[in-house]
Amino acid sequence: MDNLYRDFILEHYRNPHNKGSLDPHDLHFADSNPTCGDEMSMSLVLDSSRAAIADVAFDGQGCAISQASASILTDGLRGQSLDEVRDMDPKDLLDELGVPIGPARLKCALLAYKVLQGAVRGGEVAWPAEAEAAG
Amino acid sequence: MDNLYRDFILEHYRNPHNKGSLDPHDLHFADSNPTCGDEMSMSLVLDSSRAAIADVAFDGQGCAISQASASILTDGLRGQSLDEVRDMDPKDLLDELGVPIGPARLKCALLAYKVLQGAVRGGEVAWPAEAEAAG
Amino acid sequence: MAVEPALSALTPGAFSGTVLRSDFAVFDRPTRSGKRLVFLDAAASAPKPRTVVDTMADAYSHHYANVHRGIYELSEDATGLFEAARGKVAAFIGAPSKREIVFVRNATEAINLVAYSWGRANVHSGDRVVTTQLEHHANIVPWQQLTAEVGATLDYVAITDDGRLELDDLREKLGNGPKLLAVAAVSNALGTINPLAEIVKMAHEAGALVLVDAAQAAPHMPIDVAALDCDFLALSGHKMLGPSGIGALWGRRELLDAMPPFMTGGSMITKVTMEGAEWNEVPHKFEAGTPAIVEAIGLGAAIDYLTNLGMDAVREHERYLFERAWPALGEIPGVRRFGPNDAETHAGVISFVLDGIHPHDVATVFDSEGVAVRAGHHCAQPVMLRYDIPATTRASFYVYNDLDDIDALTSAVRATQTLFAG
Amino acid sequence: MAVEPALSALTPGAFSGTVLRSDFAVFDRPTRSGKRLVFLDAAASAPKPRTVVDTMADAYSHHYANVHRGIYELSEDATGLFEAARGKVAAFIGAPSKREIVFVRNATEAINLVAYSWGRANVHSGDRVVTTQLEHHANIVPWQQLTAEVGATLDYVAITDDGRLELDDLREKLGNGPKLLAVAAVSNALGTINPLAEIVKMAHEAGALVLVDAAQAAPHMPIDVAALDCDFLALSGHKMLGPSGIGALWGRRELLDAMPPFMTGGSMITKVTMEGAEWNEVPHKFEAGTPAIVEAIGLGAAIDYLTNLGMDAVREHERYLFERAWPALGEIPGVRRFGPNDAETHAGVISFVLDGIHPHDVATVFDSEGVAVRAGHHCAQPVMLRYDIPATTRASFYVYNDLDDIDALTSAVRATQTLFAG
C-alpha cells in the first residue's frame, strides 16, 4: 500500500508533468481502459526530421497510477526517435514506476504506454501481454 | 431387474395384443418418445354412439416396456367412453404394469397413454407429470 | 460521527452477520494485508456458503452423469437432482410451474435469449423497445443490437438526481406503444429499488410486455413473479450464493411456448432429419446441449440456504446495515453518495466517490485494509454519464456482513483520505 | 470365446484402469444392484477425478470472486486462476494464443456461436454449408437453422456401411464451393475417427472453412489445431473429466477478430452509450456477463490430469480396450456392431444392437448388472436413419476402464440375451 502510493507517485498525480494538449500537433491518439472506462489522449509534435519527438502532452482523467505513469512516461519522450518509441518495452515503464502493481491495476499503469503506441503506430494496439491476465 | 422384466411383461412384449392398424378408423394419432426416438401410433374405431371405443390397435417399434404397456392399455379400452378415456389417470396404467419403473423409463411406460390421449383429444398432449422428472 | 463500535454487538436485522460468517470458508482465508477480510462486493458476485460447495462436491463425486437420456442409476440420480433444482428456482420466485424455468449461464444469457428468440420474432421495423438509463449493460446492449438489427427504436427512461426512474418519463415512453419494457428490479450501480409493481401495471396498460432484470434483487429480497405480474425475469446464480455458470430465465408459459428456440442441438429437439427438426417442450426447447448440471444443483443448495434464513430476514438485515452505513458515510466530508436517501427504495448497495481521489485508487487502498469493494462503471456507463463521473466506488452488503464491516468501511474511507491528503 | 479374465491383470496400454479408478470417487459409491459400478458411458459425460472436484471446492471456498473487474486480492486471485485455465486449454489443443480460446457452456454453444456470429455475417442466400450424416445434432441443427434463415443450402456427406465418411461424396459436395464444412473429429454414435487432416486439406482447396466438432476427440486423443490447420474447433469440458457448464471454442484469431459478437452485455464491451456500444478484444468480445469462473478452473485441473497421463497414452489405452472389446462382442451371436472394424479409425466407443431386443431394454438390464451404458439415438438421428434402426446401445471407454469392464460388458450382453430368450 504505502508501497504502491509512494510520495513519488502521489506527487506525479497531484502535479502531473506534460498534462494538457498541444495544438497544432503531428500525432494524436486517444484510448481507454475498459476496466474502468478512463480515457486518455496524447498529442505529439515531431522535430524537423519528422522521425523524433519534439514535444508531448497527455490529457484525460484517471487514477493516481495512470496519471503518474503518463507523467513519467512523457517526461522521457522528448528527443526519442519514433523507432525507439515503437520498440519500447512496457516492462521498462513498470520498472520506472518502481512500485508493485497488482494485475488488476496493470492496465492503469500501462494505459499511457498503449495510447503512445497507438499514436506512433497510427492506430489502436493490443494491450501488452503483461496486462492481459487482468482481462 | 427380474422385477422389471417379469414374465408378464416379456409375454406381452413377445406377443403384443392389439398390434397393427385399423382401416378404416375414426381416430388416429402418432407420437414419439424423445428420449429414444421410438414412435407409436394408435387407431380407434368408435361404436355407433360415436362416444365410445369399439376397436383399437397400436403400431410402432419400441422397447419391452412401451410395447407391453401399449398391449395392456389397449386391452382395456373397448367399450370405454371417450370421456372416460380423457379422464384416465396415468398412475392406473403404471399400477397395472405392476413393476417398478425408474424415472428414465417412465416415458417408455407412458408413451401409449400419451398417444391415446392425443387421439381422443385431437392433438398432441404434454407428458404426464410423472414422466417430467426424466426430462 | 461514525457508527459506534458498540452497535456491532447488536444482532442486525433478523440474524447476525458475525455468526453467519462461519458458514463461508472464504473468511478463514488469510489476506495479503494480514487484516480480516471485509467483503463488500456481493453485488459483483457473492461468496459461497460451505453447504453449496459441499453439495457440489458430493454431486460431482457421487451423483454425476449426463442428465435426461441415461437409463442407469447414476444418470437417474443426476437427473432427479437437476430437475429438483429447477423446482427450487420456481418456488423461490413464485413461478407457477417449473417448466417455466430455463437454466442459462447467467442473467446476461437470459436477457440475450429473450432478445434473440422473442425479440427477433416479435419486434419489427418501426417498433419500439424501452429500457432505462439505470440498467446494467446486460439489459441495454442486447436491446441496442435487436432494435438496430430490425430497424426498431430503443428508448431510455431518464433518472432523477437521486437515482430514481422518472415515472413521468416512463409514462411518456410507454405512450409510444412499445412492445417491451426491460427494467431492473434493483440497480447495481445506484442501489435503487424500482417500484416494480407500479411499473408493470403501467407497462401492461400501455400494451408492453415487461422483462425484469432481477440479478440484484433475487439474492436480496423476496420475489414473486405471479404477484409482480411481469412476463420475463432474469437472474444469476453466482450473485445469490450459488455457483458460477448458472442462472435462470423465467417466462410465462404461453410466451415460452410460442417462442422459437435460441441455441439448437441435442436435448432441445424431438426429431431431427436431414430436412429439419422438431422442437422439444419448454424448458428443454431452450436448453441445447449438456446443461450446467452440478451448477444447477449448487444453485438449489444456495436457494435452500437463503430460504432457510428467510428472504424477508435477508432484506431486513441489509436494510439495517444500509440505515447505519448511509448516514455514517454521509457524515464524512468529501464523500458524495449516489442513489435514493431512504432505505425503502435503496438496497444494500452504496455507490460513492471521494473528492479528488479516483475510485480505482480508493479500492486499492481499501484492499490494503482488507476491505474488498468494487470501483469502476459497474457495467452501467449510462449511469456514469448521467452524473458526469468516470466511475464510483461501490460497497455492497449481504448476509455475512455486520456493523464491524460498516466500521471498517468508514475507517477505510478516512484512511484513504489521509493518505491522499499526504 | 470372449476375453480371457487373465488378461485383466495386464496393464492395458500405458496405465492401468484398475489403478486409475481410485482417482474417481464415484467408484466408491454403492450401486442399487449391489454390483461394482462398471461405467461405460464416458461419451455422454465423464466422471470427475478427485483432483477436479477438490480444485473446484478450493476455488469456491478460498479464491472466489468475480473476475476481470475487481481491484482486490480475491478477485485478482480468481482472475489469475481463470485466465491460467484459458492458457491450459490453448496449450492442450495447440492453439497459438490463449486469446483464441472462448469459454462457452459446451460444444453446442461453441457451434451455435459460430453459426450465429460468423454464419449470419458470412453465409448468404444461395450459399452452401456442408455437414455430414454422422454428426451429433449439435453440429446439424444450428446449420439447418442458419441455412434456412438466410436461404442457403445445407448438404450432408454420406456415410458408408461401416460408418466412414464417403470421401468421394465429400469431394462432390465441396465441389459446389461451400462456405464452411462442419465435421466431427470423432462420431459419438459410431466411434468413427475421421481422417481430419485430409478432410481439412480438401475443404481448404475448395475454399471452405472447416469447423471441427471435437467433443468426442478432445477427451481421448491428442489434438493440435495448428497441425490440423482447421479454422474453428469446439469442445465440451464435461466429456474430458472436467465440470459441467464449461466448454471452449477455438477460432483463428483473424476470424474471431472479424466476427460480430454473439451475446452482448457486461465485459464484452469497451464502451456503452445510449447510442451504441464498442466491443472489447477477443476472447472477451464473446464472453458476455459473468463467465463460468470456477468451472473453467476445474477444466484446467482436468487438463492437468489428462496431460499428466499423456494424451498419447490415453489414446493407446482406449485402443487397447477397443481391440479386445470389438472382437469379444463380435463373437457373440445376435450382436450387430456399428462403425469401422479397425482400431486405427475407431475410437473407444462401440455402438451395437442385440437381435430382437430393444436397446433401451438392454441398458436397463445392464444397469441391473452394474454396467452403465447409453441407449438411444445418441443425438444422431440421421445415423439411425442411415442404418434403419431406432436406436443402439453404446459402450464407451475412458482412462478408468480396464479388461474387467470389457468382461462385464460381454457378460451383461449374454445375461440380457438369456433373460429375453426366457
Ligand SMILES: Cc1ncc(COP(=O)(O)O)c(C=O)c1O
Ligand atoms: C460429437 C458430439 N458433438 C457435440 C456434442 C454436444 O456436446 P454438449 O452436449 O456438451 O454440448 C456431443 C455430446 O454428446 C458429441 O458427442
Ligand SMILES: Cc1ncc(COP(=O)(O)O)c(C=O)c1O
Ligand atoms: C442489474 C444487473 N443485471 C445484470 C447483470 C449481469 O449479470 P451476469 O454477469 O451474471 O450475467 C448484473 C451483474 O453485474 C447486474 O448487476
